[in-house]
Amino acid sequence: MTQKVLARFKDAVKIEIKHYKDVFCRPNQDFQLQKSAQKLILAVKKDNFIYKGPEICQNFGSNNFYYTSSILNCIYHCDYCYLQGMYPSANITAFVNIDDFFEAVSREQRSRSVYLTVSYDTDLLAFENIIPFSSMWIEFAKRHRNTTIEIRTKSANYSSISHLDCVDNVILAWTLSPEAVIEQYEKWTPTLKARLFSIEKALSDGWKVRLCFDPVIKTENYRETYGECIRQVFSRLPGGKIHDVSIGAFRMSAEYLKRIRKSRIDLELVHYPFECRNGVARYPEALEKELVNWVYECIGQYIAKKRIFL
Amino acid sequence: MIFIVTALHCEAKPIIRHFKLKKDARSTRFDLYSNGEIYLIVCGTGILRCAVATAHILSIIPHKNGASALNTGICGAVSPDIEEGTPLLFHKIIHSETGREYYPDILLKHGLREVALNSFASPVTKEYAGTHAFEFADMEAAGFMEAASMFLPAHAIFCLKVVSDHLEGTRMEPEFVTQLMQKNLEHIEHIVVSSRELPGCRERELLTSSDYRVLELIGERLRLTATMRHQLKETARLYKIRHKNSLEGLEAFLNLPVDSKKEGKIVFERIKQYLIH
Ligand code: SF4
Numbered sequence: 001m002t003q004k005v006l007a008r009f010k011d012a013v014k015i016e017i018k019h020y021k022d023v024f025c026r027p028n029q030d031f032q033l034q035k036s037a038q039k040l041i042l043a044v045k046k047d048n049f050i051y052k053g054p055e056i057c058q059n060f061g062s063n064n065f066y067y068t069s070s071i072l073n074c075i076y077h078c079d080y081c082y083l084q085g086m087y088p089s090a091n092i093t094a095f096v097n098i099d100d101f102f103e104a105v106s107r108e109q110r111s112r113s114v115y116l117t118v119s120y121d122t123d124l125l126a127f128e129n130i131i132p133f134s135s136m137w138i139e140f141a142k143r144h145r146n147t148t149i150e151i152r153t154k155s156a157n158y159s160s161i162s163h164l165d166c167v168d169n170v171i172l173a174w175t176l177s178p179e180a181v182i183e184q185y186e187k188w189t190p191t192l193k194a195r196l197f198s199i200e201k202a203l204s205d206g207w208k209v210r211l212c213f214d215p216v217i218k219t220e221n222y223r224e225t226y227g228e229c230i231r232q233v234f235s236r237l238p239g240g241k242i243h244d245v246s247i248g249a250f251r252m253s254a255e256y257l258k259r260i261r262k263s264r265i266d267l268e269l270v271h272y273p274f275e276c277r278n279g280v281a282r283y284p285e286a287l288e289k290e291l292v293n294w295v296y297e298c299i300g301q302y303i304a305k306k307r308i309f310l
Numbered sequence: 311m312i313f314i315v316t317a318l319h320c321e322a323k324p325i326i327r328h329f330k331l332k333k334d335a336r337s338t339r340f341d342l343y344s345n346g347e348i349y350l351i352v353c354g355t356g357i358l359r360c361a362v363a364t365a366h367i368l369s370i371i372p373h374k375n376g377a378s379a380l381n382t383g384i385c386g387a388v389s390p391d392i393e394e395g396t397p398l399l400f401h402k403i404i405h406s407e408t409g410r411e412y413y414p415d416i417l418l419k420h421g422l423r424e425v426a427l428n429s430f431a432s433p434v435t436k437e438y439a440g441t442h443a444f445e446f447a448d449m450e451a452a453g454f455m456e457a458a459s460m461f462l463p464a465h466a467i468f469c470l471k472v473v474s475d476h477l478e479g480t481r482m483e484p485e486f487v488t489q490l491m492q493k494n495l496e497h498i499e500h501i502v503v504s505s506r507e508l509p510g511c512r513e514r515e516l517l518t519s520s521d522y523r524v525l526e527l528i529g530e531r532l533r534l535t536a537t538m539r540h541q542l543k544e545t546a547r548l549y550k551i552r553h554k555n556s557l558e559g560l561e562a563f564l565n566l567p568v569d570s571k572k573e574g575k576i577v578f579e580r581i582k583q584y585l586i587h
Contacts, residue, residue: 015401015402015424016402016426017402017411022411022413026415026459026464029465030464030465033417033465034415034465036417265516266551267551268552273545273585
């Protein structure tokens with residue numbers, strides 16, 4: 001794997017390091033500056049290959065909800081991304097010993113079914129042309145029917161996995177936002193149109209597709225913005241073919257938000273007067289309900305409500 | 311502002327001349343030169359001396375976010391293919407005795423060759439290089455890195471050296487060293503100029519002195535507690551970030567009659583609502 005990746009970057013300066021944390025966890029790094037000149041760290045992870053899913057995330061009804069991070073950090077730069085507050089560095093770390101991750105999941109799912117989200121702390125599909133982890137997880141899922149895998153993305157990179165056979169226990173999940181939100185808050189990500197184009201293809205190839213309206217952002221005219229976006233989405237996608245939908249308003253660990261606020265003084269979104277409830281910064285309760293309900297009602301016109309997760 | 315550390319006077323000479331640095335009396339321990347924006351300290355040979363001088367200059371000269379540091383001078387190359395006079399920018403510095411590794415975070419664009427450097431406590435020879443794995447050697451950089459990393463962000467620390475020899479162990483004439491440095495001044499200047507353009511931490515002060523005045527007046531009139539005053543300042547700061555407006559609108563609250571702490575609290579809540587929406 002390492003050699004393959006290195007071959008892709010023939011002209012890159014290569015620095016040998018002992019442990020990825022020697023670079024990734026250097027003191028005094030500037031996440032925002034690094035974001036404009038991201039480096040790639042190839043590392044071996046020694047332990048903790050999978051984690052129990054956190055409360056803050058939707059578990060889609062599964063008690064055995066896990067996540068795994070074979071890549072840390074992302075090529076996109078969303079204003080609301082919690083990674084900015086979680087990691088000391090914006091450099092991308094890829095763990096090349098993916099087989100150890102497979103082994104850990106394989107052990108976990110022997111006695112019970114497991115729901116595993118693999119595009120956590122990154123956008124795995126966006127990175128597929130550099131490191132094909134999405135394909136590898138799909139192949140893994142094909143051999144391990146007890147594991148349901150979610151690959152969440154904002155990319156329009158379905159073409160990089162379209163050659164694979166459709167696997168029933170894999171859910172391709174696309175995060176969707178109104179074009180205006182994408183433009184303002186989801187820097188370097190593909191447009192809504194481009195994402196929809198990818199989704200259309202995935203659906204027609206028979207993949208299970210999840211749509212995630214998460215995070216919903218409070219914009220000045222969010223009713224029109226989200227209403228129009230949802231109309232646009234379902235004018236392109238057949239609601240009946242969508243596996244399910246998840247909705248969640250913006251929320252983030254209060255600790256991470258505090259750090260982001262310090263480094264992104266210019267960013268209106270993170271300086272919204274959120275409320276802190278149980279260590280999580282979120283919109284005031286009434287507003288949060290209003291945002292989620294509005295999106296829920298709009299989507300409910302196209303999809304059976306029992307397939308919408310809040 | 312940039313802090314330059316060199317081991318020898320002959321390494322520093324062209325830099326002092328080029329940037330018109332003057333002797334600065336603020337250090338009595340080391341020779342210090344400055345022009346108010348660029349500070350150069352001559353530390354003498356050795357890892358420890360370099361660490362002490364770097365920590366010294368970064369402690370005695372007040373600096374803000376956005377300051378950077380550069381260790382420059384000469385180094386030895388193992389391979390005879392690397393010509394004398396070749397400038398190198400180091401992305402990894404290894405303290406050969408402790409094994410500790412340092413990684414400057416190179417974010418600025420440059421046209422230099424990037425390599426790793428080993429810092430030794432005493433001069434190393436060709437023979438030594440034959441039995442140990444390293445490519446470039448010096449006697450200061452690890453000390454510089456150790457000290458500079460305590461004061462500055464990783465992207466603001468640079469180590470640029472010029473190859474002066476191939477570890478033959480022959481004495482080097484100071485004029486020769488000065489010449490090598492002179493020829494590479496453009497690279498040093500590039501670091502000095504570009505490091506200034508790297509934005510420092512963007513935590514700027516948003517509230518102006520007149521904003522502070524209004525907030526203080528409100529605090530007094532409403533008889534707010536210290537915690538409430540802090541909350542008021544924080545909410546006002548967030549308001550300015552979101553609306554990019556001045557806090558003039560708050561002055562209206564100064565005219566409201568407040569006769570008790572209780573009334574003050576009520577007005578305080580109204581101000582918070584005003585700032586939040
Ligand atoms: S796509 Fe997801 S992981 Fe990537 S920057 Fe945006 S929020 Fe963060």
